[in-house]
Amino acid sequence: MGGDYLIAVLSNIGMISFIALSAYLLLVVGEISFGQQAFFAVSAYGSGIATAMWGWPIWLGLLWGALVAGVAALVVAIPTVRLRGLYFSVATLAFAEMVRLILEIFTYQVEIDGELVGPNGSDGFRDIRAIYDSNVSAFEYLLIIYGLLAVVLVGFLILERSRLGAIFRMIGEDPMLTEMQGLNVTAHKILAVVLAGVVAGIGGALYAHLTTYVEPKIFNVMLGVHGLAYGLIGGLGTAFGPLIGVAIDIGLLESIRAISGYRMIVFGGLVAVLLIVRPRGLLDEAAVHWLRVRWRELRRGLRRGWRRAEG
Amino acid sequence: MLRVESLSRSFGGVAALEEIDLAVADGEVVGLIGPNGSGKTTLFNVITGVHPVDSGRVLLRGEDITDQAPARIVRRGIARTFQNLRIFRxxxxxxxxxxxxxxxxxxxxxxxxxxxxxxxxxxxxxxxxxxxxxxxxxxxxxxxxxxxxxxxxxxxxxxxxxxxPALLLLDEPAGGMTPAETAEMAALIRDFAVPGRTCIVIEHKLDLISALCQRLCVLNFGRKIADGAPQEVLQQSDVLEAYLGRDAGDA
Amino acid sequence: MVDFIQNCLDGIMLGSSYGLLAIGFTLIFGVMRRLNLSYGPSIMVGAFVGTLVYLEFQANAVAIAAATVVGAVIVGIYVERLCFRAIRRGAAVASMVSSFVIWMQLEEIVTVVFPDRTYFFPPLVSAAPVELGPFFFKLENVVMFACAAVMTVWLHWLLQRTRFGLALRAVSEDPRAALFMGINVGAVMSLAFVIASAFGGVAAYLIVSADGQITPLFGLWATFKGLIAMMLGGMGSIPGAILGGLLLGVVEAQSIWYLGTEYRDLSAYFLLFLFLVFRPGGLMGQLAVEREQAATRRV
Structure with a gap:
């Protein structure tokens, strides 16, 4: 197992984590999305077009990708946010498949240095070479991926301690009761969908520049449903949950060679059993709450001990 | 504080509320009683905007709040509890x-x-x-x-x-409690919740009602059949028949 | 005009297979109020069991069909036990995700047992298309349409005229109340799952034999076509499932003819999206009623 392979696996874990976090945010507000891969796709194409065709710098391309994804999420959110449960889920699925199928026929190419560059329907979009042109090594790019992931994760952790995060959890548990606290459920849900779109978008933009080549069929529903499953495996109590889910699937199982041909058989069975025991994942709200209380007690105990030692 | 004017609401042809009129003055504590399914909780739901009205008006401090979004109604100073307990578990x-x-x-x-x-x-x-x-x-x-x-x-x-809240709506605050717990709850509401605000209390337990309310309003099959001082209302024959008679029969 | 009508006829024939898939879906959803994503993959496994019987014994059509149905039912029971029965009520998301990971599992099992991916599946009938005036019919599609019609009628009878149907409708309306009425809710749910899987098995046999081949991708295809047809028709409604299937078939056939093959799925999803936004209850929808009931129940 060489270093390149390790970097590739870690990069993949990093990028899929964005989709998992994106789906997780919607699970927190009580909605299941089968369509987060659409925002990943929109941003991959958008940022690729910006850097490869318009010659924008990478950082601006990434920002642009996230922005495009956010706008796309807003466009989906407005008509669908009133739908509940399965209706919302299927609407996100329909939207995501529409995006993928439109990308299958979407052609927009310009000639750069005697070569045609740009998305070409189902043949995909080649030569998104911005990171190679600016001599960013695979390892440096890995650091960029994890740096951005850390920023997003810190954002989630701040959110979770804030009133806004509490509002998202309230909506996930009981929208009517949330409304009865004087809160506009619809507006907050739209906000959640847009934020989730932006998070997926960051992942998509990073992905396009890592692989330099994207094609529509990568963004099929399997990508989105995997992202969804990761949150439920790792747990819905904290943003670390989806990351744990990703780590278990890609990090652990992919690296055990003995089960390579049977990975999904083992993984599927394990997860099904896990969901029987813990329907909201390993780190569900109760587990996180328990940990938080223990942590607080520990800190209090330490402080008391410290004072005693001083005095 | 609150005025409800000829309010009607039906579900699939069944009238849950019919031409209800109710006025609650500032600082008043009104008990809302009636058999199960008489429309008490529906009245709370219509006041707080959970269900739209079919006809009639709801006024809070003279302002029309009929059919506004629940969040907006609540922000005007109403808070409520729920009969079947709703908390963020x-x-x-x-x-x-x-x-x-x-x-x-x-x-x-x-x-x-x-x-x-x-x-x-x-x-x-x-x-x-x-x-x-x-x-x-x-x-x-x-x-x-x-x-x-x-x-x-x-x-x-x-x-x-x-x-x-200026107006507090309590939906069976002692539902499912033992007599001792009910007495505690009644004292808590009286000493802590009631002072300085207007309340409407839905309750089946008459000891809680009589400990709190200066006025009783009785619903039966979506209609208001009595409204007045507790002693008078509870002696009305149709109230006894509709409410206590059936309640005794249930038990 | 002839083209348009021929497209409609083709669409109806195609749509009857979607309708068949949607019936099983809607039956499970109606009773469980949860989505079984591994519905398609479990009937795909059934079809591979049929393939196995054909490859090993050169069996005739009846035996292959029976093997397909039995396979689908056995896998259906496995899914029901693992993803639905074992997960407590209220955890609908967990059930759905569980059914998704089982889907992945089933697909991999099939790939391990059948490494060549694409296998020949013996056709039920092999005759030239029937000509009727200016129009053409494929015989296997006519069989499919007839089966869909018979199964719908039978299911309607089962639901409306038998004690089991009554129990099933009671469970679907309010499982708690049904329990208090002495109905064995667990047994009714299991049986509904078995019936749905058997329907799925029949649908799988008809569709796969009409195609003449089977791949593991059939699972994904069946889940999505069945899901779309169910949503178009209105969730939980049996006539809706058939109508939704036919509508989907016709729209697909027309898009292929007038817009081109690459627009086939795009139009289907676009239609679905429009329905969800403007008429979420589907063709036979009762959404308004449901929403009202839900609101009342929750307060």
Missing amino acids: RMSVHENVWVAQHSLPGVGPMTLLSGRSAGERARRAEVDGLLDAVGLADRRDALAGSLPLPDQRRLELARALARS
Whole structure:
């Protein structure tokens, strides 16, 4: 197992984590999305077009990708946010498949240095070479991926301690009761969908520049449903949950060679059993709450001990 | 404070409320009684905008709030509890009361993310004060879903009070409680919830009603059949027949 | 005009297979109020069991069909036990995700047992298309349409005229109340799952034999076509499932003819999206009623 392979696996874990976090945010507000891969796709194409065709710098391309994804999420959110449960889920699925199928026929190419560059329907979009042109090594790019992931994760952790995060959890548990606290459920849900779109978008933009080549069929529903499953495996109590889910699937199982041909058989069975025991994942709200209380007690105990030692 | 004018609401052809008129003055505590299915909870739901009305009007301090979005109605100073207990079971006791402050003035979107400001610390202290008052201080960090039923009712009361509502709607605050717990709840409401505000209380337990209310209003099959001082209302023959007669038959 | 009508006829024939898939879906959803994503993959496994019987014994059509149905039912029971029965009520998301990971599992099992991916599947009938005036019919599609019609009528009879049907409708309306009425809710749910899987098995046999081949991708295809047809028709409604299937078939056939093959799925999803936004209850929808009931129940 060489270093390149390790970097590739870690990069993949990093990028899929964005989709998992994106789906997780919607699970927190009580909605299941089968369509987060659409925002990943929109941003991959958008940022690729910006850097490869318009010659924008990478950082601006990434920002642009996230922005495009956010706008796309807003466009989906407005008509669908009133739908509940399965209706919302299927609407996100329909939207995501529409995006993928439109990308299958979407052609927009310009000639750069005697070569045609740009998305070409189902043949995909080649030569998104911005990171190679600016001599960013695979390892440096890995650091960029994890740096951005850390920023997003810190954002989630701040959110979770804030009133806004509490509002998202309230909506996930009981929208009517949330409304009865004087809160506009619809507006907050739209906000959640847009934020989730932006998070997926960051992942998509990073992905396009890592692989330099994207094609529509990568963004099929399997990508989105995997992202969804990761949150439920790792747990819905904290943003670390989806990351744990990703780590278990890609990090652990992919690296055990003995089960390579049977990975999904083992993984599927394990997860099904896990969901029987813990329907909201390993780190569900109760587990996180328990940990938080223990942590607080520990800190209090330490402080008391410290004072005693001083005095 | 609140005026309801010839309010009607039906579900699939069944009239849940028919031409209800009700006026509640500032500072009054009105008991709303009637057999199961007589429309008491539906009246709360219509007042708070959960169900749209078919006809009629709801006025709060003279302003028409009919068919407004629930969140807007609630922000005008109404808070309620629920007959079948609604709490955020996956949040702690403290958080359950804390979340009620989200839409209060001064807690706008800008303060949403700042956890440690002075204002926020004061509001946290306020929550602890409320929990202390309803006797849940020592359960502060417990998961709300793990509380026994009487404590959950107390928690709902604390959450409603956290919004300092001018009008408080209590839906069976002692539902499912033993007589001793009911007496405790009645004392808590009387001493802590009622002072300085207007209340409507739905309750089947007459000892709680008589401990709290100056006025009783009786619903039966979606119609108001009596309204007045408790002693008078409870002696009306149709009230006895509709409410107590059937209640005795049920038991 | 002839083209348009021929497209409609083709669409109806195609749509009857979607309708068949949607019936099983809607039956499970109606009773469980949860989505079974591994519905398609479990009937795909059934079809591979049929393939196995054909490859090993050169069996005739009846035996292959029976093997397909039995396979689908056995896998259906496995899914029901693992993803639905074992997960407590209220955890609908967990059930759905569980059914998704089982889907992945089933697909991999099939790939391990059948490494060549694409296998020949013996056709039920092999005759030239029937000509009727200016129009053409494929015989296997006519069989499919007839089966869909017979199964719908039978299911309607089962639901409306038998004690089991009554129990099933009671469970679907309110499982708690049904329990208090002495109905064995668990047994009714299991049986509904078995019936749905058997329907799925029949649908799988008809569709796969009409195609003449089977791949593991059939699972994904069946889940999505069945899901779309169910949503178009209105969730939980049996006539809706058939109508939704036919509508989907016709729209697909027209898009292929007038817009081109690459627009086939795009139009289907676009239609679905429009329905969800403007008429979420589907063709036979009762959404308004449901929403009202839900609101009342929750307060």
